Amino acid sequence: MSTYKLVCPHCNSRMRIRTSEGTHIFLRVAYLQCVNEGCGWAVRAAFEMTHEMSPSGMPNPTVRLPIAPVAMRRQAMKSAAGDDHPDLLDQLDMEAVTA
Template sequence: MSTYKLVCPHCHARMRIRTSEGTHIFLRVAYLQCTNEACGWAVRAEFEMTHEMSPSGMANPAVKLPIANVAQRRAAMVTATDQPDLLNSLEMERAI
């Protein structure tokens, strides 16, 4: 089961990965399909590992990717979520 949240650009329904294959250590080709039967859009996608965000604790010498710059690492820390921050909620409760 995929943990990626892929959305159909046509109808905004979720996309599912029907199948995928590894073509390189850093590249996976996937075939996706919209879950909205009325839409039915299908597409080929590529998922590529491009930069190292943090080093591995079990480094493989054959794995060599460029290290992400500061801006890329900061962007990875930003979370797009509608969930409230639990710590902020607790602080608000204490203030009441």
Template sequence: MSTYKLVCPHCGGSLRIRTSVGQHIFLRTAYLQCCNEACGATYRGQFEITHEMSPSGMPNPGVQLPVAPVSIRRDAMRSDSDQQMDLLELEAV
């Protein structure tokens, strides 16, 4: 199961998805709640699949998404590696 890092714009606390509804294959509407009990804000948001980062090993002929530009794919790879410790550094600790 995937974990999303959603942050409350009011208090900075974590948000959790209470429920969501599929609008179509590429779009879900989510209802969110702040986990900070003192805040308690609730929100509605949407998650949209906009580009394909890498091809599927089981392609569905009905799915037609543009391939993400190289700059977006490069940024996605860079953001993951910048925040994760190197395996060799972890062994030295």
């Protein structure tokens, strides 16, 4: 299984998600730590859903996000080509459980 790659801006080592919590339907807060023991940098991060890229096949009428502009959707399609990263929020939930 591949993992979402978060890189420490100080030492370029991998960062792990120590824990995370949902604060809103569209917002998840995570606490990250660099795996390099010599660095050990820790940070709070927020992952926010901002735009709808494609409509849901099972829409919830209370979920309302702006539709992404065409240029943003095209860029996402280019970025996803050959990309096998799991969904970020699924990864946050998995790592919070195992931490």
